[in-house]
Amino acid sequence: MKASKRYGRDIGLSARMFLTMLLLAAVYLAFLVVLSRLFALPLVLVFVGLFMFAQLYYSDRLVLWSLRARLVSPEEAPQLHSIVERLCAIADLPKPRIAIVPSQVPNALATGRSKSNAVVAVTQGLLDTLSPDELEAVLGHELTHIKNKDMLVLTIASFVSTIAYFMMHNFFFMGGGGGRRNDSSLVLIFVASLLTWIISYALIRTLSRYREYAADRGSAIITGRPRSLISALYKISGKMERIPTKDIREVEGMNAFFIIPAISGRSVLALFSTHPPTYQRILLLSQIEREMASAKYTARNIYKNI
Numbered sequence: 001m002k003a004s005k006r007y008g009r010d011i012g013l014s015a016r017m018f019l020t021m022l023l024l025a026a027v028y029l030a031f032l033v034v035l036s037r038l039f040a041l042p043l044v045l046v047f048v049g050l051f052m053f054a055q056l057y058y059s060d061r062l063v064l065w066s067l068r069a070r071l072v073s074p075e076e077a078p079q080l081h082s083i084v085e086r087l088c089a090i091a092d093l094p095k096p097r098i099a100i101v102p103s104q105v106p107n108a109l110a111t112g113r114s115k116s117n118a119v120v121a122v123t124q125g126l127l128d129t130l131s132p133d134e135l136e137a138v139l140g141h142e143l144t145h146i147k148n149k150d151m152l153v154l155t156i157a158s159f160v161s162t163i164a165y166f167m168m169h170n171f172f173f174m175g176g177g178g179g180r181r182n183d184s185s186l187v188l189i190f191v192a193s194l195l196t197w198i199i200s201y202a203l204i205r206t207l208s209r210y211r212e213y214a215a216d217r218g219s220a221i222i223t224g225r226p227r228s229l230i231s232a233l234y235k236i237s238g239k240m241e242r243i244p245t246k247d248i249r250e251v252e253g254m255n256a257f258f259i260i261p262a263i264s265g266r267s268v269l270a271l272f273s274t275h276p277p278t279y280q281r282i283l284l285l286s287q288i289e290r291e292m293a294s295a296k297y298t299a300r301n302i303y304k305n306i
Helices: 011-035 041-057 059-067 078-091 124-129 132-147 150-157 159-169 183-223 226-240 245-254 278-293
Strands: 097-101 108-111 119-123
Touching: 011 159, 011 183, 041 150, 041 159, 059 097, 059 108, 059 119, 078 097, 078 132, 078 183, 097 124, 108 132, 108 150, 119 124, 119 132, 124 132, 124 226, 132 150, 132 183, 132 226, 150 159, 150 183, 159 183, 183 226, 183 278, 226 278
Parallel strands: 097 119
Antiparallel strands: 108 119
16 A cells, blocks of 8 residues: 555645635625725736746746756666656655755755646755755655645635735826726725735645645655654754855745745744745654554544644
8 A cells, every 4th residue: 555545644734724714705705895895906907917828838947047057867866767767656646856956955845736847846955955865854854845735725726816916016007097096995905905815825825835744744754754854854954053144045036935934033924934844744754653653643633633
């Protein structure tokens, strides 16, 4: 039996993600009702829809380009390809393309709009830092993101939020004549856009953090060694503190994709992280390890304390 099926689903975590998506849907529905006052709403929807489609369709190329990542063949990186092939067989996934990022910041990421169009990238700093077992655990985390279609989920979740941000940012350029576009309507639309963006911003980051927990759990199940991921998280976070701020800032824009965000001390991203605290991830992985060792592991109760 494949590891991906052996332990079933984490019902508690799935319920939290579903509730977050439900809250997002309610916020978005209220926002669209308010926006129905605007004559140009269909044009805004089409414009932002095309933008989001392009972002999803070309995300893998954009991410690789921005990080100066290079796709590598099995001949160039045999160990990396061997680990990914083995994990994909366990997780029942098609093998993604593999890339190496020329950065000393130890990290890894997965991107792509589908399982068949995915890319897993690791930095040179990660390869130099981790043991083979730790590298396998990190790659298991990234492959779980692919298996759970996290890129697609978060892009869809942020669709209306992007519309709200666009409306708010361009508020003063979207006025104009029209009987229905009176001052009170414009103020209402601006307030609705602002509130929708703020609330959805928080909810999307909550959803992203839950999906990081799910990816940690997936790595533990696929590899059977949660201790390896714990060790990797310790090493990555510890080395990150010694990386020069200049190097971190070069990759900081890709934090939503990384296994641990690369955040410089003065960055506003430190206040609105897409990832849960590393110490809490380690605590929950330790709980998985204990329950696996005692043969009492049940996917239902691992994240009950989140």
